[in-house]
Amino acid sequence: MTSGRRRRRRWAVPLVALVTLAGCAGPVPQGGDAGTTATTTSAPPADPSPSPSPSPSPSPSEDSGVIVTTGPSDFGPMLFDDRGQAIYLFDRETSAEPDCYGECAAAWPPVLTTGPPRTEGDVRSGLMGTVERDDGSVQVTYAGHPLYFYAHEGPGQVLCHDVTEFGGVWLVVTPAGTPAP
Numbered sequence: 001m002t003s004g005r006r007r008r009r010r011w012a013v014p015l016v017a018l019v020t021l022a023g024c025a026g027p028v029p030q031g032g033d034a035g036t037t038a039t040t041t042s043a044p045p046a047d048p049s050p051s052p053s054p055s056p057s058p059s060p061s062e063d064s065g066v067i068v069t070t071g072p073s074d075f076g077p078m079l080f081d082d083r084g085q086a087i088y089l090f091d092r093e094t095s096a097e098p099d100c101y102g103e104c105a106a107a108w109p110p111v112l113t114t115g116p117p118r119t120e121g122d123v124r125s126g127l128m129g130t131v132e133r134d135d136g137s138v139q140v141t142y143a144g145h146p147l148y149f150y151a152h153e154g155p156g157q158v159l160c161h162d163v164t165e166f167g168g169v170w171l172v173v174t175p176a177g178t179p180a181p
Helices: 002-027 104-108
Strands: 067-071 078-081 088-090 128-132 139-142 163-165 168-172
Touching: none
Parallel strands: none
Antiparallel strands: 067 078, 088 168, 128 139, 163 168
16 A cells, blocks of 8 residues: 555545534524534533543443433533533424434434433433333433434534534523523
């Protein structure tokens, strides 16, 4: 293999990552505001081994539920998991029934659990729930909204608030269960 070929391959992965991240931002409306802010927040303490994308599976203990907590962000207090991964809702879903499958769920993995979800911080346990997905997995809901991660964020990042994708708007969730402004 020539050194030119090696060089091109090394650039392929960062280029694909950049294109993927750009897909979340959507078009920039006139006036220069993209309606999304790429930010790193002071989210809840993250696991010491950062993950490049959220795991669709719950915490390591198979008999305990995923932990949903709160933390500060540029959009005010919002929901995170215990690793500091931002949690979103999809405004196209008007009930607790998920509508995000296939390519949508690949980009926006559901927050899954194997037991009753647990709450920390300012999360209201009375708003927490679950719903069974088509594949039998159990997705966490909050205030009647199925919850999701964005696949191309790391802990403490909030890259896709107020982004239109897959026929709806993705919004971070406040402790009250409403989308952040």
